[in-house]
Each structure stands twice: as structure tokens, then as C-alpha cells.
Amino acid sequence: MADDIPKRVLGVFAHPDDAEFFAGGTFACWAKHGAEITFVVATSGDKGSSDPDMTSEKLVKIREEEERNAAKVLGVKEVVFLRHTDGELFPTLELRRDIVRQIRLKKPDIVVTLDPTVFFWKENQRINHPDHRAIGAATLEAVFPAARDRLNFLELERDEGLESHKALTVYIARPYEHNLKFDITDCIETKIASLREHKSQIPDMDEMAEHIKERSLDPEAPLEFPRYVEYFRVIRLRG
Numbered sequence: 453m454a455d456d457i458p459k460r461v462l463g464v465f466a467h468p469d470d471a472e473f474f475a476g477g478t479f480a481c482w483a484k485h486g487a488e489i490t491f492v493v494a495t496s497g498d499k500g501s502s503d504p505d506m507t508s509e510k511l512v513k514i515r516e517e518e519e520r521n522a523a524k525v526l527g528v529k530e531v532v533f534l535r536h537t538d539g540e541l542f543p544t545l546e547l548r549r550d551i552v553r554q555i556r557l558k559k560p561d562i563v564v565t566l567d568p569t570v571f572f573w574k575e576n577q578r579i580n581h582p583d584h585r586a587i588g589a590a591t592l593e594a595v596f597p598a599a600r601d602r603l604n605f606l607e608l609e610r611d612e613g614l615e616s617h618k619a620l621t622v623y624i625a626r627p628y629e630h631n632l633k634f635d636i637t638d639c640i641e642t643k644i645a646s647l648r649e650h651k652s653q654i655p656d657m658d659e660m661a662e663h664i665k666e667r668s669l670d671p672e673a674p675l676e677f678p679r680y681v682e683y684f685r686v687i688r689l690r691g
């Protein structure tokens with residue numbers, strides 16, 4: 453496995469808890485083997501409560517804290533919050549520029565994000581959150597061509613000294629159609645432990661743990677020796 457470990461990874465997601473739910477096992481495995489991982493979270497999840505006494509301002513503080521703690525459990529050192537509005541994310545040029553800035557700053561080998569094409573998954577039980585599609589679109593547009601070609605957002609070079617960067621590989625987490633099954637058997641407990649930090653979002657932690665295990669079961673592994681996996685669409689850009 454050590455040969456496949458990226459040096460630097462940038463995970464770009466819409467909400468606190470997306471990274472953990474969609475790809476927490478993979479991040480934990482990479483971190484365990486020495487990858488330096490940064491999460492960029494576009495919104496701070498300020499709509500994620502049905503408590504009548506909760507306000508968006510209070511919720512931002514709670515959810516950012518939960519996300520920092522969850523990232524720490526995974527072995528992720530830094531979380532950058534872009535503080536766009538939850539539920540209103542759109543792949544604007546402003547969002548694209550924000551992501552380009554982080555790509556140029558962190559110079560990742562791999563960028564992980566969500567699938568902009570998923571309105572609903574194959575099992576027809578869930579509609580994808582529109583913010584998830586928006587962050588996927590904005591991130592792909594940031595990777596190519598904007599982060600690569602210096603004349604895009606030239607102000608980032610002029611005002612902040614950020615040079616263009618080629619992020620050669622993109623992992624799209626839980627895509628409509630995958631081309632990679634990543635074995636997270638050794639890291640699934642870390643994934644579950646990171647999700648336990650999202651106390652404001654998950655009412656029943658034991659049920660969550662059971663659900664994650666059930667959903668991550670590799671259908672090709674024998675039941676006596678269960679293996680757990682996360683699915684990705686991997687795009688390897690030519691240099």
C-alpha cells in the first residue's frame with residue numbers, strides 16, 4: 453500500500469461531516485501512512501438543525517468545532533472553512549477562485565470531491581443535496597483549467613504570490629459510477645470514530661455505526677471475512 457500513498461491530499465466538500473461520511477475511511481488510511489491532508493469545507497452547515505432554539509450563528513461554531521475534532525480523529529491536520537451559505541452553494545467564479553487558492557497553496561497530488569452529476573443514487577432512496585453537486589462542479593472547474601493555467605485568477609499570483617499547480621488526480625467520492633473500490637477494512641473504526649464527533653447531526657451513534665458498516669460491506673468478500681470499502685471515480689489527468 454505504501455507505494456500508493458499520496459504525499460498531499462486536498463479534500464473539498466460542501467458541509468462539515470461530508471468528508472467523514474463520503475470518504476472518511478480512505479482519508480484515515482492515507483493519513484495513517486503519512487499523507488498530509490487538508491480539508492476545505494465550503495459551508496459551515498448553518499442550516500443543519502431542527503432545534504427551535506438554535507440559530508445559524510450558534511450552529512456555525514458548533515459544526516466547525518465538530519469538524520475540526522472529526523478531522524483530528526482521521527489524522528487530518530488542517531480544516532479550512534470558506535463560510536459560504538449552507539443550502540445555497542452554487543459553482544460560482546467566487547467559489548472556484550476560493551478552491552483554486554487552496555489548490556495553489558497546498559499543491560496536492562490528489563483532490564477529493566463529490567460527484568456533480570448525481571441528482572439521485574441508483575438505489576432510488578435518496579436525493580443528493582444540491583450543495584454536494586455544486587462543490588463537485590466548482591472543484592472540477594478549479595482543478596482544470598483554473599488552478600493549472602496561470603492567467604486564470606491572475607490576481608492570486610499578483611497579490612498572494614500563488615503559482616499555478618497541476619493536481620494530477622481527482623477522486624470523486626461515492627460517484628454514480630465508480631472505477632475504484634478502496635479497501636478501508638483497517639480504517640473503518642477510525643471513520644466511525646470521526647463521525648461520532650458530529651454530535652449535533654447524529655442522534656443515534658450506534659445506529660450510525662451499524663449503518664456505516666452495512667453500507668460499506670464489500671459484496672464480493674465472503675460474509676465470514678467481511679471487508680469494507682469506499683467507492684470512487686478516479687480521473688487521472690495527463691501531465
Ligand SMILES: [Zn+2]
Pocket residue numbers: 466467469470581584
Ligand atoms: Zn453534506
